[in-house]
Amino acid sequence: MQADSDANHLLDLVAALVEAAKAAGADAADAVAVRGRSTSVSVRLGKVEGTESSESDDIALRVFLGKRAASVAGNAASDPAVLATRAVAMARVSPEDPHQGLADPARLAATQKELDLLDRAEVSADDLRDAALEMEEAALAVAGVTNSGGSSASSGLGGLVLATSGGFVGQYAGSRFSRAISVVAGEGTSMERDYEFSSRPHFADLRSAAEIGREAAERTVRRLGARKARTGPVTVVFDPRVARGFASHIASAINGASVARKTSFLRDMMGKQVASSAITVTDDPLKVRGQASRPFDGEGVEGEPLTMIDDGVLHHWFLSTSVARELGLETNGRGVRSGTSVTPGSTNFAIEPGERTPGELMSGLKEGFYVTEVFGQGVNMVTGDYSRGASGFWIENGVLTYPVSEVTIAGNLKDMFLHATPASDIDRNFGTAAPTILIEGMTLAGA
Numbered sequence: 001m002q003a004d005s006d007a008n009h010l011l012d013l014v015a016a017l018v019e020a021a022k023a024a025g026a027d028a029a030d031a032v033a034v035r036g037r038s039t040s041v042s043v044r045l046g047k048v049e050g051t052e053s054s055e056s057d058d059i060a061l062r063v064f065l066g067k068r069a070a071s072v073a074g075n076a077a078s079d080p081a082v083l084a085t086r087a088v089a090m091a092r093v094s095p096e097d098p099h100q101g102l103a104d105p106a107r108l109a110a111t112q113k114e115l116d117l118l119d120r121a122e123v124s125a126d127d128l129r130d131a132a133l134e135m136e137e138a139a140l141a142v143a144g145v146t147n148s149g150g151s152s153a154s155s156g157l158g159g160l161v162l163a164t165s166g167g168f169v170g171q172y173a174g175s176r177f178s179r180a181i182s183v184v185a186g187e188g189t190s191m192e193r194d195y196e197f198s199s200r201p202h203f204a205d206l207r208s209a210a211e212i213g214r215e216a217a218e219r220t221v222r223r224l225g226a227r228k229a230r231t232g233p234v235t236v237v238f239d240p241r242v243a244r245g246f247a248s249h250i251a252s253a254i255n256g257a258s259v260a261r262k263t264s265f266l267r268d269m270m271g272k273q274v275a276s277s278a279i280t281v282t283d284d285p286l287k288v289r290g291q292a293s294r295p296f297d298g299e300g301v302e303g304e305p306l307t308m309i310d311d312g313v314l315h316h317w318f319l320s321t322s323v324a325r326e327l328g329l330e331t332n333g334r335g336v337r338s339g340t341s342v343t344p345g346s347t348n349f350a351i352e353p354g355e356r357t358p359g360e361l362m363s364g365l366k367e368g369f370y371v372t373e374v375f376g377q378g379v380n381m382v383t384g385d386y387s388r389g390a391s392g393f394w395i396e397n398g399v400l401t402y403p404v405s406e407v408t409i410a411g412n413l414k415d416m417f418l419h420a421t422p423a424s425d426i427d428r429n430f431g432t433a434a435p436t437i438l439i440e441g442m443t444l445a446g447a
Contacts (some may be wrong), residue, residue: 007161010035013076013161017061020084026063026091028102029084030164031060032337033076035173038156040130045148051125056290060340064088071340099325102299104434105268107331108168109302112295117174118157121203128153131209135181138213144221149182149193151213156201160298160337168300174293177203179212181297185220192223192405194373200429201289208236219372222393226405228447229394233376235368236409236442237395238363240427242371243351243434247418249413250281250382251346251432254308255319256334260326265384265414267316273431274314275417276356276447280311283318285347287331292347292431296333299342303333308349312418318344350433354422357437359398361423369404371446383412383421407446 014031036056042049057076061083062069070090072083076090095178107342131153139145159173196216198207238246258264266274275281284305287293294300308316317327320335336345354361362368371392378387391405416439422429423436 007171010076010161010406011163011169012294013080014161015169016080017059017084018163018165018267021061021063021087024063024081024084024088026065026084026088026165028064028165029062030102030162030299031059031061032234033057033161035159035160036156038154039125039128040152040154041125041132042150042152043132044128044150045252046133046136047298048129048194049150051129055381059083060337061087061252062340063091065091065100066262067098067100068092068094069097069100070094086375097322097346101324101325101336102164102166103301103321103331105166105168107333108166108300109170109296112172113302114172115172115284115286115290115293115295117172117201117293119175119177119202119204121175122237123155123177123203128155131179133323134209135179135213135216139181142183142214142217142221144224145183146187146191147184147215149184149195151179151181153179153209157388162298162300162337168315170300172295175201175203177201177206179206179209181213181216183216183220185217186224190224192221192226194263199291199292205289209268223391223403223405226391226403228406229369229404229444230447231445232443234409234442234444235365236439237358237368237370238439239370239372239392240425240436242374244430244432245374245435246437247281247349247351247432247434249352249379249381250275250309250417251318251349252428253390253413254314255330256323256327256344258381259317260323263382265382269314270317272314273312273418275309275312275369276420277312278421279312279417280307280352281350282307282352283334283346283349286350290348290431291429292349294347298333298337299331299335301331301333303347306332318346320344333375336346346432347433348428348433350426350428351422351435353424353426356423358423358425361421361436361438363398365395365398369409370395370400372411374409379413386411386413386416404446407444409444411439411442411443417440
């Protein structure tokens with residue numbers, strides 16, 4: 001983990017864990033150390049509400065005995081021999097799983113690509129406080145804003161060291177800087193709230209504090225005077241912030257673990273049309289300065305950029321080694337280390353943009369609903385059923401008119417994917433990115 005002078009300690013620790021596992025009787029093993037460092041400051045109405053700092057070095061060891069496997073977790077002070085003995089004892093009494101095991105050595109990253117994920121900028125707690133105060137000051141200066149929900153700024157570092165009994169050793173570190181604010185407008189029962197944020201791996205790429213504050217305030221004030229829309233069929237247009245959530249539903253539906261468990265409504269759709277021909281979806285773990293980039297996955301496999309869905313046709317699942325084996329496939333380097341387990345997941349995931357601007361996309365709508373926020377947990381990934389509370393703006397003759405709240409939008413993700421059209425306005429500074437998206441044929445429940 002090149003960010004710290006004591007990185008060699010973590011390298012030595014994971015190597016010692018693997019050696020201890022072999023000495024305890026394991027046929028194979030891998031070990032990870034995950035480092036985290038963060039500082040954050042939150043303020044409200046000009047006063048500091050909290051300053052937090054955290055540091056952690058967590059470790060996890062997986063051992064394999066034939067077709068049996070077990071995992072244990074600890075911290076940097078844990079005794080490798082004690083953890084290894086415990087893990088091997090657990091493996092001896094674990095049920096057999098023919099899919100468990102280390103990644104094929106031929107798939108491991110031979111070299112480690114430089115992805116420019118680490119910014120060594122020193123950002124003090126005072127700097128974070130000043131940014132949080134500046135956001136709030138800019139927001140409160142906007143006419144119509146009546147209160148602050150609080151603002152915060154943070155900086156942090158994370159990294160991973162991995163060693164396997166097959167000889168792989170790798171490490172990487174990344175930084176993360178963020179600013180966020182929540183704002184209230186209006187009075188009494190007519191109050192509205194909204195928020196804005198910016199998060200980047202490099203400090204210089206953050207949006208300015210004043211800009212974030214102003215945008216949060218302007219978004220909030222625009223929501224004043226909201227009313228319900230009438231119940232009926234509707235063409236919905238997802239704001240990019242909401243469209244990113246829509247993209248996350250696609251990512252969940254094409255996760256190999258869900259396919260293996262038969263909990264995805266797309267489980268039988270490989271090679272078939274799952275979205276409109278306007279929809280292309282990509283995933284790129286090797287994007288320079290990407291929010292979700294990594295030179296290798298949680299098993300040491302270097303993932304390549306993939307077109308998951310091309311012109312609406314599904315071409316790939318997200319796969320880790322064990323899930324790939326269960327499906328009769330090979331890993332594509334999407335194994336995510338989460339505590340003691342490895343599960344597949346997306347990296348820099350994006351619904352690719354279309355050719356028309358959001359204005360051009362909406363210009364042909366006599367009526368529609370531009371959604372800026374959704375809430376509630378009404379998404380069933382087994383059936384695709386979708387029903388969520390929503391707020392936003394009513395569209396008339398291609399133009400946003402009055403704000404709308406207290407309504408529900410419903411449909412089925414199968415149909416939503418097939419009737420989706422992306423605009424051209426993608427912002428790729430998110431681990432899951434999407435442009436404005438128009439979806440025909442949904443139902444609105446309102447007045």
